[in-house]
Amino acid sequence: MITFLWPFAFLLLPLPFVLRYFLKPADKGLGGALKVPFFASLSRDLGGRADRISTSWWKFSAASLVWLLMVTAVARPAYVGPEVPLPADGRDIMMAIDLSGSMAEQDFAVGGRPSTRLSVVKDAADAFIESRKGDRVGLVLFSDRAYLQAPLTFDRQAVRDLLDQAEVGLTGQKTAIGDAIAVSLKRLKERPAEGRVLVLLTDGASNEGKMAPVQAAELAAKLGIRIYTIGVGAGPMAINTPVGRQMVNPSADLDESTLRKIAELTGGQYFRATDVNGLAQVYRAIDKLEPTGTDSVHVRPEVALYFWPAGLALLIAALAALIATVPTLIAQHPVHKEA
Template sequence: MINLSWSSIEFIHPMWLWLLPLPLLITRIAPSYRTQQSAIKVPFFHILTEALEISVSDDASRLTPAKWQRILLSLSWVMILIALTKPTLLGPPQTREQFGRDVMVVVDLSGSMAEKDFTSTDGIKISRLDAVKKVLNNFAKTRKGDRLGLILFGDAAFVQTPFTADHDVWLDLLNQTRVEMAGKSTHLGDAIGLTIKRFEDSNNSQPLNTTSREKVAIILTDGNDTDSYVPPMDAAKVAKVKGVRIHMIAIGDPQTVGEQALDMDTINTIADASGGQAFQALNQDELINAYAEISKLEPQLYQSTTYRTKQSIHQYPVMLMLLIHLCFFGFMSCKYVWRKTVKSKGEHHV
């Protein structure tokens, strides 16, 4: 249904309204139209005009429009000018959101993530995974406009949350994660490979005319790779080709040996090969600083624009003018026929 409230109507060419008083100016300045009519000459015409005090003019008489004709002409002039201003109906405000980046957060859930060697802001010892959850809760609040995804890995990698702009849902699924729910090992290379695949699937699902988003992965691990099907270095090279930038965050004790030892050389190489950066977080503050630095490296690209749809309604004043003309002329035609009929009946009766 069309809403014709004044607040929703915009005139594209309002300067045409300056011509509203033009007919009045013309009638004041331009001479009136005079027409010649048949007349009977009488020798005592001047005596009649003096007796009746009537002013006369030579050779022509002035035509004076009836009141209804003046109203009809005025309405027609107003409707024509309104149509020339091109009135446009504005639709309700709509918001168009343009998302900036696709950010895939990859979290290691191996058994060592249960180690309580991090201290919370309250001074309480918490596990590495709980520390990661707290920091990611704050990180998600700074990523307005970004779509976040979540991949968990251990003995294998799996998608916990596909890319979504609903950060509340993303945080709920993050908080449901538990240590070793993906196994005890650290298949870092497989996690990178799955991350690349998810980015590719996301690109293929986008419309053709949609601008591709920047692709960023943040991988958090506290150990080295153990028997991945895809070596981490090879996966990082593929990520570079596919345009996926990987930031690495290594947490835990660097003095650890065995499968849980941090391989900082591999972590730095993965980040460098993909165009990202590597960070090492030995405590809660360093972990917070690592995500803060990533936020600086990947600033928000979110844009929100408000617009209103426009629909021209200039045809309605023209249609109204034609309808008024048809009604007036239809009425006058009926009136003329009725008078003619009455007159003919009167003559016939006589």
């Protein structure tokens, strides 16, 4: 809708009439009246009284309209749109997801069918991202090296789409946990100190990269960034082999001690997810530890319109000045008709 941000400006509308009433008329000069014998003839040449009244009337109307438009411009007309909610106290959450070769291990079951670790992680992380309303969410993917897949953004759907496109071994088969933390910190350190969180998920031990995981965690602690680590992979299980039934541990490579130390150094927590339900519970637990902001700020976008009445006033004033000048120009340069 259209509204006026300074409506009290309309109190200025009667100002010209008030000034005319209270101020003394301008001094017309000293001396008596000038008697012109041929006044009647001069009056006929310049137009009769009716013409003078008509001229005064349109000048008064033009001046009044210009004044009205100028006061309207001062009142700051604006188009105010509907309310738009903005997050008031959102967190900055970076998610680092392991894409090493072991994430293709099918030791999870969904609906009674074997499923890879990465596909289960995608589903759980997707639900987690969707629940973070009002938060900025970013995505880092890592294996042999770590890279930023999605910067911190309020567009959670875009982050979910990019996560869905991730594939095992996209950047190699090994695991660079330290580099994943470093890349995440590079983005998080630019954000306000409160509410900076990294959720790191892996199924193995760090065996690649330029920075050691604990060293990266110490840097995160100095920056005040919390890290929640998640170790994913099934626990020990019995399987049938050609030599009989044997116990195997699909998560033997998982370095839980390092993941636990990373979380402790930064004030976060370590979680272990051995199945689909366990992974979902981990994300729910992180939701409770890092609740989303409940209060939001509502703003109404404004589009200024003051230049329309101001521009129209300028145009009318220019036209009035031009029209008032025309008779003088004609009088100074009369057109002579040839006999």
